[in-house]
Amino acid sequence: RVALPLTDRESFAAHLKTCRRIVALVGAGLSAASGLPTFRGAGGLWRTHDATDLATPEAFDENPDLVWQFYSFRRHMALKAAPNKGHYALAELSRKNRDFITLSQNVDGLSQRAQHPPGQLHLLHGSLFDIKCTDFYCKYTREDFTDPIVPALAIPKKSSLKDNEKKEEKVMAQQTDKSDDDQEKKAEEDQKVGDEKKECKEENKDESDEEIDISDISYHIPNISNEELPQCPDCKGLLRPGVVWFGEPLPTTTLETVENWMDSEPIDLMLVIGTSAQVYPAAGYVDEARDQGARVAVINMEPYSPKNSRAEPLQDTDWFFEGDASVILPDILK
Numbered sequence: 001r002v003a004l005p006l007t008d009r010e011s012f013a014a015h016l017k018t019c020r021r022i023v024a025l026v027g028a029g030l031s032a033a034s035g036l037p038t039f040r041g042a043g044g045l046w047r048t049h050d051a052t053d054l055a056t057p058e059a060f061d062e063n064p065d066l067v068w069q070f071y072s073f074r075r076h077m078a079l080k081a082a083p084n085k086g087h088y089a090l091a092e093l094s095r096k097n098r099d100f101i102t103l104s105q106n107v108d109g110l111s112q113r114a115q116h117p118p119g120q121l122h123l124l125h126g127s128l129f130d131i132k133c134t135d136f137y138c139k140y141t142r143e144d145f146t147d148p149i150v151p152a153l154a155i156p157k158k159s160s161l162k163d164n165e166k167k168e169e170k171v172m173a174q175q176t177d178k179s180d181d182d183q184e185k186k187a188e189e190d191q192k193v194g195d196e197k198k199e200c201k202e203e204n205k206d207e208s209d210e211e212i213d214i215s216d217i218s219y220h221i222p223n224i225s226n227e228e229l230p231q232c233p234d235c236k237g238l239l240r241p242g243v244v245w246f247g248e249p250l251p252t253t254t255l256e257t258v259e260n261w262m263d264s265e266p267i268d269l270m271l272v273i274g275t276s277a278q279v280y281p282a283a284g285y286v287d288e289a290r291d292q293g294a295r296v297a298v299i300n301m302e303p304y305s306p307k308n309s310r311a312e313p314l315q316d317t318d319w320f321f322e323g324d325a326s327v328i329l330p331d332i333l334k
């Protein structure tokens with residue numbers, strides 16, 4: 001017999017009231033409602049690249065400018081995004097219950113911006129806003145929210161493209177349009193078009209200030225030399241985002257703190273929020289919590305299937321809440 005998890009909110013609310021030690025494992029699905037894409041499934045492609053292929057030291061070694069453009073874009077998007085009600089619900093529960101910790105795989109800074117108590121938030125995969133040196137022996141790091149981090153990584157505006165196009169058009173016109181008469185006519189027309197454009201601009205001032213969507217593959221991303229990428233002030237090596245790529249160890253002190261917390265006493269509840277729980281060691285915390293007696297509640301947009309790998313298989317004393325974490329969390333954690 002396949003055990004099916006509970007789906008009713010009443011039994012969850014009753015259990016939550018009795019809980020002291022709670023741990024949440026969160027993933028990209030928590031920030032989806034804030035407009036940030038997830039890694040796997042729809043939205044997991046950046047241009048033609050699988051996001052998980054770019055999140056490797058090998059990708060950075062081979063193409064530091066491509067990987068920096070990916071991360072610079074992600075920094076920009078994260079700064080533009082706002083925390084959603086899911087981030088706030090977790091932060092609020094943390095303030096109410098000091099025995100509640102959140103293990104976040106997200107690097108977007110949205111939980112921090114929702115005033116999540118820092119001591120109860122453990123960043124398993126680092127942060128887009130921590131910058132560190134690529135040189136193993138150079139220990140340079142800094143927190144950095146500047147956008148763009150270097151001028152070469154600025155996202156171009158539509159107007160800059162138009163200027164180039166305009167320049168090209170002008171050159172073409174000068175080459176083909178030799179007669180004075182024609183030139184006069186052209187000047188008149190240009191004036192007219194210019195006036196129309198001006199009017200249009202006044203109506204919709206921001207139009208030419210809009211950024212190019214560099215994740216659209218029709219935009220040709222430039223090659224950027226290493227000298228123009230972020231440089232280490234100490235050793236002049238390349239800097240990189242302080243995130244954890246595949247094959248790299250998670251931050252040691254974070255792992256130690258989390259292990260100590262997990263091992264110290266029984267756990268009452270494990271929340272698995274907006275994560276495919278396919279990446280280790282993060283996903284392993286679900287089993288560890290279960291081993292410590294925790295009942296598990298999964299909140300995910302995708303329907304439950306006992307076969308897929310997300311914290312499965314759930315037991316008939318666990319819960320599965322299908323839907324958007326930004327809607328479900330405020331409701332079930334209130």
Ligand code: BJW
Nearest residue numbers: 027028029038039040105246247274275276279280301325
């Ligand atoms: C919604 C929603 C909505 C959508 N509401 N839900 C066995 C044991 C240990 C390790 C391994 C192992 N087998 C293989 C490994 C190695 C590897 C690994 O786990 N690979 C697996 C793929 C098999 N692990 C590692 O390499 C880790 N390091 C390591 O093990 O080091 C060992 C070591 C020790 C000593 C010396 C040297 C090495 C490191 C893993 C680092 C992962 N890094 C990334 C990139 C971070 C930077 C960046 O952001 O770019 O982390 S990869 C990517 O995946 C990112 C994420 O944090 C992580 C998890 O993804 P997440 O958050 O689950 O997103 P999705 O897209 O997968 O899922 C979203 C979910 O949300 C979906 O389920 C949707 O349905 C749902 N959803 N909208 C609710 N509105």
Ligand code: ZN
Nearest residue numbers: 133138232235
């Ligand atoms: Zn350095």
